Amino acid sequence: MSMESAIASTDQRFGLRRSIRLAGPLRLDSGASLTPVEIAYETYGTLNAQGSNAVLICHALTGDQFVASEHPVTGKPGWWTRAVGAGKPIDPERHFIICANVLGSCLGSSGPASIDPATGAPFAMRFPVITIADMVRAQAMLLDHLGVAQLAAVVGGSMGGMQALAWPTLYPERVRAVLAIATTARHSAQNIAFHEVGRQAIMADPRWRGGDYYASGEPPAAGLAVARMAAHITYLSEAGLTEKFGRKLQAREAKTFGFDADFQVESYLRHQGISFVERFDANSYLYITRATDYFDLAEDHGGSLANAFARTQARFCIISFDTDWLYPTTESRNIVHALHAAGRAATFVELSSPFGHDSFLLDAPEMNRVLDGFLRGGA
Structure with missing residues (x-):
């Protein structure tokens, strides 16, 4: 039924x-x-x-x-x-x-x-x-x-x-x-290793709260964004990254000698992380990556x-x-x-x-x- x-x-x-x-x-x-x-x-x-x-x-x-x-x-x-x-x-x-x-x-x-x-x-x-x-x-x-x-x-x-x-x-x-x-x-040991980095980034975010963040309305966005950034690198190729970004600077003429997104590739990854948080749940990311690791x-x-x-x-x-x-x-x-x-x-x-x-x-x-x-x- x-x-x-x-x-x-x-x-x-x-x-x-x-x-x-x-x-x-x-x-x-x-x-x-x-x-x-x-x-x-x-x-x-x-x-x-x-x-x-x-x-x-x-x-x-x-x-x-x-x-x-x-x-x-x-x-x-x-x-x-x-x-x-x-x-x-x-x-x-x-x-x-x-x-x-x-x-x-x-x-x-x-x-x-x-x-x-x-x-x-x-x-x-x-x-x-x-x-x-x-x-x-x-x-x-x-x-x-x-x-x-x-x-x-x-x-x-x-x-x-x-x-x-x-x-x-x-x-x-x-x-x-x-x-x-x-x-x-x-899944290989390398595959599992990349996923574990992402999971640890989520669980290290203070807003994760052991997974009980729904009532707060404040998901572990920072941790999830980092997890996505790390995973996204594995979806690309070195040649593709080099061709698209190389070492080009992001909207500036010189290095800032700081930790802002000096390079275009840094800005790109940050964008990928931030946009991902808008459409995905952090706990779901934990569960689905674990499912692939067990495969x-x-x-x-x-x-x-x-x-x-x-x-x-x-x-x-x-x-x-x-x-x-x-x-x-x-x-x-x-x-x-x-x-x-x-x-x-x-x-x-x-x-x-x-x-x-x-x-x-x-x-x-x-x-x-x-x-x-x-x-x-x-x-």
């Missing part, structure tokens, strides 16, 4: 969100259960009579469900309008497109800012720790509600790619094709990545970018080798781009051609 309603998030900066409230329970990897489960989502296009054209798009770490529609907080266009829309590889004229805000986030799905029905107050750090697999199980609950028995494809980049890879391991009969972009099958697709399959893919018959397309040092091409090759070892059909493409990890979100016509060809190949 489920009901559909508009759910208001606790932090009013994020406004009202259209969500599905499902009775649950959703059993989590931690052993905890979540009841009820709120899932905010967007859809585009129509499910065909055969129920065969559904495409699930999974968003990245701090993304959202507004993949091809205006973001209600920032007013910006959807984050993947380069790939989703009329005449694009993922086209609502051909596909029934679904994108859900992940569990643990702050754009309408259940997360630390949600109200705990047992107390009437926000969960904060009492929200259970979640995993990528838990996010996928929540998405499966949404698909059940929408009447989608099988996905023509699941598509995602970065953390979205982790979800895309997890889908056929958890629901091997429900996925016909998987498109995983700029991603990995497990290791082989862990539940005897340490064998090939075993993880043994039960699915899905086709796979794995895409990497040559300047991505967060999830480098070697990580994608490891996935492809495991797929081949499991006897799965897998296409692999490394694309050239100066933009680093974020390439999949930016102008990438070659990526669009690969997406389009792969999706049409399974039609």
Whole structure:
């Protein structure tokens, strides 16, 4: 039994969100259960009579469900309008497109800012720790509600790619094709280290208050901004930063011999941090980064990545970018080798781009051609 309603998030900066409230329970990897489960989502296009054209798009770490529609907080266009829309590889004229805000986030799905029905107050750090697999199980609950028995494809980049890879391991009969972009099958020590720097920046902010900052209306903005700044560096490439900023000064003729933003790159990072605080919740950042750090697709399959893919018959397309040092091409090759070892059909493409990890979100016509060809190949 489920009901559909508009759910208001606790932090009013994020406004009202259209969500599905499902009775649950959703059993989590931690052993905890979540009841009820709120899932905010967007859809585009129509499910065909055969129920065969559904495409699930999974968003990245701090993304959202507004993949091809205006973001209600920032007013910006959807984050993947380069790939989703009329005449694009993922086209609502051909596909029934679904994108859900992940569990643990702050754009309408259940997360630390949600109200705990047992107390009437926000969960904060009492929200259970979640995993990528838990996010996928929540998405499966949404698909059940929408009447989608099988996905023509699941598509995602970065953390979205982790979800895309997890889908056929958890629901091997429900996925016909998987498109995983700029991603990995497990977080490395370096990945975890960068996230820990960000988490510590948030928790060191006096306004964090152990996660109970909602009632004060004063979130740990400074800590969250620093966390975003540190993470944003990993999304770029050295060549891209050098080409865009070099050592150019910011609106001045000489160094100030102080600690203002003398360099353009400093000003850019500060802007990224400040703007991020306006659209994201600090506790959600803690939970979602922890979920990615826990991600290791082989862990539940005897340490064998090939075993993880043994039960699915899905086709796979794995895409990497040559300047991505967060999830480098070697990580994608490891996935492809495991797929081949499991006897799965897998296409692999490394694309050239100066933009680093974020390439999949930016102008990438070659990526669009690969997406389009792969999706049409399974039609």
